[in-house]
Amino acid sequence: MAQFTSTVFQNEFLPDGGTDVNAIVTVDCQGAGAAGSSGSGAVGEIIIVDTSGSMGEMNMRLAKQAAMVAVDNILDGTWFAIIAGNHKAYLPYPMVRTGTGMVQASDITRRQAKDAIGLFRSDGGTAIGSWLNLAKALFNSVPGLAQRHAILLTDGENHNETPQQLDAAIRNCVGQFQVDARGVGVDWKVEEIRRIAQALLGTVDIIPSAYDMPAVFQELMQKAMARGVADAQLRVWTPQGAQVLFVRQVSPTVEDLSGRGVAINPLTMGYPTGSWGDESRDYHVAIRLPAKAVGQEQLAARVQLAIGQDILTQGLVKARWSNDASLTARISPEVAHYTGQTELASAIQEGLAAKAAGDDRTATTKLGRAIQLAQQTGNDEATAKLRKVVDVEDAVTGTVRLKRSVDKADEMALDTASTKTTRIRS
Amino acid sequence: MTEKWTRFLPTKLEKWLLGDEDPSSPAAGSSDPLLSYAPPGVEWSPGGDAQVGAQCPVCGTAYPEDAPPDAACENCGADRPVGGLPPGLATQTGYLDPDAMMQPRRPCSACGGEVDIDGYCMTCGAKQASERDHFREEPARWLAGVCDRGIRHARNEDAMALAAGQEPGIRGVLVVCDGVSTSIDSDVASLAGAQAARDVLSGNQPKGLGTPESRTAAMQQALVEACKAANDAVVAHTALDSANAASATFAAAVVSDRQIFHANLGDSRIYWLPDQGEPVQLSLDHSVAQARMDEGISREEAENGPDAHAITKWLGRDSADTEPHLGELAPEGDGWLLVCSDGLWNYASLPGEVGQVFTNALTAEPQPTSIVDVAERMVTWANDQGGRDNITVSLARLGGLEMLAPAPERAPAPVPVGPRPEDAEPIEDALVFEQPDWAAAAPAADVHTPDVLPVPTQAEPPRPPADAPAPAEGTGPTEGDSPVPPRPSAQAAPAASNDGIPAAPPRSDAGATAPEAPAPRRAAEATPTTPTAIVDTPPAN
Numbered sequence: 001m002a003q004f005t006s007t008v009f010q011n012e013f014l015p016d017g018g019t020d021v022n023a024i025v026t027v028d029c030q031g032a033g034a035a036g037s038s039g040s041g042a043v044g045e046i047i048i049v050d051t052s053g054s055m056g057e058m059n060m061r062l063a064k065q066a067a068m069v070a071v072d073n074i075l076d077g078t079w080f081a082i083i084a085g086n087h088k089a090y091l092p093y094p095m096v097r098t099g100t101g102m103v104q105a106s107d108i109t110r111r112q113a114k115d116a117i118g119l120f121r122s123d124g125g126t127a128i129g130s131w132l133n134l135a136k137a138l139f140n141s142v143p144g145l146a147q148r149h150a151i152l153l154t155d156g157e158n159h160n161e162t163p164q165q166l167d168a169a170i171r172n173c174v175g176q177f178q179v180d181a182r183g184v185g186v187d188w189k190v191e192e193i194r195r196i197a198q199a200l201l202g203t204v205d206i207i208p209s210a211y212d213m214p215a216v217f218q219e220l221m222q223k224a225m226a227r228g229v230a231d232a233q234l235r236v237w238t239p240q241g242a243q244v245l246f247v248r249q250v251s252p253t254v255e256d257l258s259g260r261g262v263a264i265n266p267l268t269m270g271y272p273t274g275s276w277g278d279e280s281r282d283y284h285v286a287i288r289l290p291a292k293a294v295g296q297e298q299l300a301a302r303v304q305l306a307i308g309q310d311i312l313t314q315g316l317v318k319a320r321w322s323n324d325a326s327l328t329a330r331i332s333p334e335v336a337h338y339t340g341q342t343e344l345a346s347a348i349q350e351g352l353a354a355k356a357a358g359d360d361r362t363a364t365t366k367l368g369r370a371i372q373l374a375q376q377t378g379n380d381e382a383t384a385k386l387r388k389v390v391d392v393e394d395a396v397t398g399t400v401r402l403k404r405s406v407d408k409a410d411e412m413a414l415d416t417a418s419t420k421t422t423r424i425r426s
Numbered sequence: 427m428t429e430k431w432t433r434f435l436p437t438k439l440e441k442w443l444l445g446d447e448d449p450s451s452p453a454a455g456s457s458d459p460l461l462s463y464a465p466p467g468v469e470w471s472p473g474g475d476a477q478v479g480a481q482c483p484v485c486g487t488a489y490p491e492d493a494p495p496d497a498a499c500e501n502c503g504a505d506r507p508v509g510g511l512p513p514g515l516a517t518q519t520g521y522l523d524p525d526a527m528m529q530p531r532r533p534c535s536a537c538g539g540e541v542d543i544d545g546y547c548m549t550c551g552a553k554q555a556s557e558r559d560h561f562r563e564e565p566a567r568w569l570a571g572v573c574d575r576g577i578r579h580a581r582n583e584d585a586m587a588l589a590a591g592q593e594p595g596i597r598g599v600l601v602v603c604d605g606v607s608t609s610i611d612s613d614v615a616s617l618a619g620a621q622a623a624r625d626v627l628s629g630n631q632p633k634g635l636g637t638p639e640s641r642t643a644a645m646q647q648a649l650v651e652a653c654k655a656a657n658d659a660v661v662a663h664t665a666l667d668s669a670n671a672a673s674a675t676f677a678a679a680v681v682s683d684r685q686i687f688h689a690n691l692g693d694s695r696i697y698w699l700p701d702q703g704e705p706v707q708l709s710l711d712h713s714v715a716q717a718r719m720d721e722g723i724s725r726e727e728a729e730n731g732p733d734a735h736a737i738t739k740w741l742g743r744d745s746a747d748t749e750p751h752l753g754e755l756a757p758e759g760d761g762w763l764l765v766c767s768d769g770l771w772n773y774a775s776l777p778g779e780v781g782q783v784f785t786n787a788l789t790a791e792p793q794p795t796s797i798v799d800v801a802e803r804m805v806t807w808a809n810d811q812g813g814r815d816n817i818t819v820s821l822a823r824l825g826g827l828e829m830l831a832p833a834p835e836r837a838p839a840p841v842p843v844g845p846r847p848e849d850a851e852p853i854e855d856a857l858v859f860e861q862p863d864w865a866a867a868a869p870a871a872d873v874h875t876p877d878v879l880p881v882p883t884q885a886e887p888p889r890p891p892a893d894a895p896a897p898a899e900g901t902g903p904t905e906g907d908s909p910v911p912p913r914p915s916a917q918a919a920p921a922a923s924n925d926g927i928p929a930a931p932p933r934s935d936a937g938a939t940a941p942e943a944p945a946p947r948r949a950a951e952a953t954p955t956t957p958t959a960i961v962d963t964p965p966a967n
Contacts, residue, residue: 239547
């Protein structure tokens with residue numbers, strides 16, 4: 001059984017009349033084991049490959065290879081299926097028309113699946129929403145699947161669906177399964193794919209070179225197979241009269257969970273976190289309390305990780321009112337760090353959006369702020385990626401100039417990596 | 427702050443100089459506490475098992491070993507005290523009691539909600555004092571108390587142990603010990619001492635009708651035994667290598683048939699607060715201040731002089747003298763017995779002042795519902811005065827309880843209820859998966875081995891093929907940017923949406939390659955948790 005532990009970083013001292021409590025809660029999971037090993041339920045994996053005409057012969061060949069590598073990494077007994085998508089969603093494997101749309105992995109089924117993948121050919125348009133809907137239907141055709149994960153590969157924009165259709169499909173799939181989405185080349189829309197990955201508790205990234213696809217798929221599937229904790233929930237208890245300002249995952253990536261909460265009881269909200277391997281995630285919770293008298297202490301939040309009904313770990317976020325300014329003025333370094341990283345993510349995204357819209361003035365300001373924040377918070381990856389998009393005159397003051405010609409892939413890499421955070425340096 | 431007055435440590439020689447003791451007398455085991463005490467670290471057995479009452483409390487004659495436990499003294503005929511906790515005498519032990527862990531969660535001091543084991547309220551989040559920092563005992567409605575850390579001190583070294591029969595004024599025990607701050611583990615030792623004394627006293631109330639003299643002698647003997655038991659417990663809770671031995675004061679009062687017997691050591695106090703008349707202090711401090719007052723110095727001057735609060739007698743390994751001050755009172759009218767630590771009386775030393783604090787607590791609005799309420803108010807008052815020391819207030823009522831309001835029913839705190847895990851969704855009934863056209867080109871044998879597919883288990887007759895062919899589906903996207911892939915045949919299944927289709931696709935002949943009889947879809951409906959597949963391979967050619 002996986003072991004969860006939690007650590008709270010905060011300055012619990014509030015000034016007289018202070019109401020807002022910020023804390024970083026690190027949740028660490030060890031001993032997760034392989035997917036499906038915990039006995040909590042079966043595991044389902046679906047590999048979704050874009051087979052639209054734009055893939056072309058070369059990308060299609062590499063994508064087939066990548067999908068086969070992914071199939072090879074599916075553990076025995078895992079239920080799986082392959083979806084081929086263009087403007088429609090097809091089920092090349094298993095070859096069933098109805099009923100149970102997934103099979104359990106074995107040497108035989110993996111070989112059959114690879115045979116089916118070998119027949120892929122690129123043709124048609126792109127309708128990612130229909131791929132997601134089919135994936136949901138396939139997962140639901142197997143009773144008792146506790147852990148559901150899909151890898152999605154695309155190379156282009158979602159031409160054959162309206163944004164509303166895609167949104168409807170995403171809404172249809174929220175809470176049903178997780179998706180790690182990858183875009184190959186530079187003709188896909190980061191914003192579009194990020195929406196899918198964020199809503200479906202997965203990651204988004206660019207595969208700039210098609211030749212990297214097999215390696216990326218191998219890593220994705222191996223990671224998925226190492227997630228032995230099927231589904232965990234972050235729970236935030238707050239006292240009566242308190243208000244949750246926000247709940248964010250801040251590491252390894254920034255994800256705002258605030259809107260995803262479900263009420264567990266009148267004082268506790270539950271936020272989905274998906275499956276866990278041996279890893280560590282940081283959460284930033286901000287709570288507003290009615291101010292109490294100086295000298296009083298109270299609990300601002302219990303931050304818990306729950307699997308089913310079991311609370312596996314709990315961190316206590318406290319509030320103590322003091323009129324000692326030396327105590328109350330201090331900002332927790334962890335809170336400051338992740339507040340900066342969160343602002344960094346939005347500065348990059350807003351800067352790139354402004355640049356795309358031709359608003360160079362806003363783009364320069366935002367990306368300048370981004371380089372400043374990346375520098376301050378020690379996010380070297382973001383700094384390096386920003387430097388490919390802007391010429392940095394002074395990182396400390398955030399003075400930058402937009403590069404005249406930018407490699408589209410570098411810009412997209414900066415965009416997809418914008419939510420990645422670094423841990424605080426201790 | 428209670429401190430030992432070490433300069434006043436009475437040695438044997440000093441006692442002799444004071445005329446209290448003959449140094450030539452042999453150190454007879456039981457008479458010299460220093461010699462009779464169990465060595466530090468020995469297993470301490472609680473008061474209920476303590477070997478008390480081995481001799482008659484009235485004449486001192488030893489009971490024969492084979493005498494029945496309730497036989498009267500052979501010499502004087504006095505009743506023999508009964509060991510162990512007699513039936514009907516309730517005690518309440520919150521802290522240090524493993525059973526307490528199993529008790530229902532205590533109520534929040536701020537909102538009345540439940541307190542979680544993390545020490546914070548589950549409703550309002552208010553931080554709760556730890557059980558040791560603030561605890562209440564209410565063994566009976568007429569006898570209760572509160573023990574509180576106060577404000578300035580990091581630990582609550584005060585301790586309190588109470589016991590009472592349910593009938594008011596008949597049988598009750600109040601013990602208060604105030605741990606000395608300058609020594610280590612005083613909080614643990616003081617509580618162990620108080621509980622040991624409580625157990626001895628609650629187990630040794632004389633039964634039956636003796637003479638007043640025999641009653642008094644028995645009670646005083648029991649109080650001395652209790653003081654010894656408390657001392658043993660304090661010593662036993664001192665680590666062997668402790669440089670600074672745990673120490674505590676001792677104040678005990680026993681209510682027996684509306685009579686009060688009391689003993690004290692150090693500066694914890696016992697007051698009698700009569701309904702009619704002036705409050706009196708029953709205990710006599712063993713303190714520098716008291717010593718000065720005995721010399722004729724005024725109370726005000728004595729209590730404010732140097733070392734005024736230093737105590738001259740205490741329980742503990744380094745104590746030379748554990749003879750308590752003993753006394754009794756047979757009150758004529760109704761009233762209140764108060765046993766408290768200096769955390770209270772530091773702010774109201776004179777009996778009249780303490781009496782006023784008590785009266786204020788009793789008469790303040792809203793009307794108190796219990797004696798615990800009254801004690802809590804007195805503790806709050808002491809905290810409001812600064813809370814410089816730990817505060818213990820224990821009270822017993824001799825008389826009626828008409829001044830208390832009926833106890834209100836407390837609404838149960840909300841119990842957290844988690845969500846039920848969503849049941850697995852039933853298999854979507856009208857779902858049809860669509861195979862891509864390239865699959866049709868593949869040799870069926872290579873891509874479809876029936877024995878690895880989920881096998882339907884239903885043995886129902888196959889459904890006749892649908893009369894009508896599948897509804898013609900749109901042949902592709904209307905605003906597609908790419909050409910529509912050619913459909914394999916008219917048998918291709920309709921859209922891969924889960925919206926459902928009116929009719930199942932016609933069965934291909936190739937379906938016969940699957941050995942299983944295709945189960946009708948009704949079966950899937952009836953048993954949604956059984957994997958059911960209708961194997962429908964594409965045409966082989």
